[in-house]
Amino acid sequence: MVNRNNNSIDNFVQKHQNKVMGLVYFGASFLIIIVGLRGLGTLAGQLSVIPSFLVDASGKIDPNWVILALLVEFIMLTLLAVFTFLNKEIENGKSNFSTTQASQIHDLRNELSKLKDVSREELDIIKTYLKEFEEMQEKINHIQTKNMMAIKNMKEMLNK
Numbered sequence: 001m002v003n004r005n006n007n008s009i010d011n012f013v014q015k016h017q018n019k020v021m022g023l024v025y026f027g028a029s030f031l032i033i034i035v036g037l038r039g040l041g042t043l044a045g046q047l048s049v050i051p052s053f054l055v056d057a058s059g060k061i062d063p064n065w066v067i068l069a070l071l072v073e074f075i076m077l078t079l080l081a082v083f084t085f086l087n088k089e090i091e092n093g094k095s096n097f098s099t100t101q102a103s104q105i106h107d108l109r110n111e112l113s114k115l116k117d118v119s120r121e122e123l124d125i126i127k128t129y130l131k132e133f134e135e136m137q138e139k140i141n142h143i144q145t146k147n148m149m150a151i152k153n154m155k156e157m158l159n160k
Helices: 002-039 063-086 088-159
Strands: none
Touching: 002 063
């Protein structure tokens, strides 16, 4: 009988989770509007779009509406907290997460090992290119030195 009761609670929570979230958003929007209008001060009483039952004798939003909005939002958030606490999916998600996380860590290690191997191969190729480049640079420097000497010799011969 306990399982049946827990199952009905789980079903109820799953069925109404989104509705509770919608109520929380409604409560938040109600609170924001009331507090925002209260912040307008006496200007709120002068605006025609604001119903007169919200305004007190001084032309401001009645503080009772602010308290009501806070109370509504408090109730909605408390309801959301209860639904979140009773939501079995979150508990299952955590246990599945650890199994999934271990699998992902293993996959990540394999991928990192492959990446390390590819990086080593690339590094070896780069070292080979650098060595060949240095050898070519030495040959070019040698050729330039010989060319400079040849030009110098030609200038000397032409100046004689």
